[in-house]
Amino acid sequence: MEGANKPGRGKQRNHAPEFKLRVVQRMLAGEPVARLSREVKVKREMLYRWRDAYRKEGVAGLRAKGRPPLKPEEKTSTAEARLRALERKVGQQALVIDFLQRACKRVKELRRTSEGSGATASMERSKP
Numbered sequence: 001m002e003g004a005n006k007p008g009r010g011k012q013r014n015h016a017p018e019f020k021l022r023v024v025q026r027m028l029a030g031e032p033v034a035r036l037s038r039e040v041k042v043k044r045e046m047l048y049r050w051r052d053a054y055r056k057e058g059v060a061g062l063r064a065k066g067r068p069p070l071k072p073e074e075k076t077s078t079a080e081a082r083l084r085a086l087e088r089k090v091g092q093q094a095l096v097i098d099f100l101q102r103a104c105k106r107v108k109e110l111r112r113t114s115e116g117s118g119a120t121a122s123m124e125r126s127k128p
Contacts, residue, residue: 015042020062023047024054 053061
């Protein structure tokens with residue numbers, strides 16, 4: 001699989017705003033971005049985004065964007081909803097298993113009765 005082992009691919013890292021601020025300050029002080037990028041192991045494009053966000057919004061621009069973290073009570077209700085959904089799924093699967101077991105038992109019973117009379121069962125091929 002090509003590209004699977006390239007650096008920078010995979011899990012996204014979240015850097016603390018303080019880390020971003022130190023890196024941006026070093027950029028603004030004139031340190032070469034390529035060297036800084038290698039040192040802190042962050043792509044140059046990301047460093048430039050951080051710098052631009054800092055110039056536009058200050059330290060607030062370096063804070064994580066996106067959805068705010070869940071409150072503890074929201075985590076609990078989400079987990080409870082997930083648990084209920086999984087319990088429903090287990091119940092449905094138990095019904096399917098029960099149905100299939102009864103169907104297999106019925107097929108076995110039908111085979112036994114048809115073999116006993118000397119006739120070929122409908123699910124078996126006759127032997128030449």
